[in-house]
Amino acid sequence: MKQPLILFLCFCAFSFAEAQGKYFTRTGHISFYSKTPLEDIQANNRQVASVIDFSTGEMVFSVLMKSFEFPKALMQEHFNENYIESDKYPKSTFKGKILNIQTVDVQKNGSYPVEVEGELTIHGVTKPVKSNGTLEVKENKIYGKSQFTVAVADYNIQIPKLVRDNIAKNIDIQVDMVYEPFKQ
Incomplete structure (x- = not known):
């Protein structure tokens, strides 16, 4: 199965000199929603791999589209x-x-607002994105949530004229992750 390979590549995006401060998931949830007068479309993916390095604020996500x-x-x-x-x-x-990673205390239960920026690649097109979210520390796990919108046209996704009115030009994305400490 491709998921272990993608998770391995996800981990390779970071230099793991030490495991302290790194959290991961391979069962994250990303959903998207398209609302039009003709049709609402929602899809869910519960096989999202992601890593956060709390010592640097770096984060990476990998999403299999067929999932x-x-x-x-x-x-x-x-x-x-x-x-x-x-x-x-x-x-x-x-x-x-995570731009304000210094405000998140992984040793203290609580909810922390975060600002995230980086590069999102969909359909072979990479664009800069910036979004707000929340990291909640609870019982040695990190619960991450965010919402943002992407324009279909920005990622060169072609929608045939026949169904163009059925698919929104802007798609709402919801991210819902549960991270656990990475142990080597």
């Missing part, structure tokens, strides 16, 4: 074959940094 699940099989087929072209662009990635 998005839709309520209708035909939607999933169109998403993978016609729009995202998952065979050609099998994953989406984010590489960035």
Whole structure:
């Protein structure tokens, strides 16, 4: 299966001189939502790999596009074959940094607002993104949440005229992660 390889590559994005301060997940959840007068579309992916290095603020995400699940099989087929072209662009990635990492105390339970910026790659196109989110420290786990919007056109995703009114021009993305300490 490709997931262990992607997780390994995700970890390789960091230089692991020491494991202290690093948290990871390979079962993160990312969903997206498209709302139009004709149709609402929602998809979920619960196989997202991600790592946060709390000593530097660096973070990375790797998302297998074929792991998005839709309520209708035909939607999933169109998403993978016609729009995202998952065979050609099998994953989406984010590489960035938590700008205010010094405000997060992983040793103290609490909720911490964070600012994240980096580069998001979808459909072979990389764009800078910036978003706010929340990291909640609770019982030696980190719960990360964020919401942001991406414009379909920014990532060269072509929507056929026939269904153009069924898919929103801007897609809402929701990120919901549960990180655990990385142990070598």
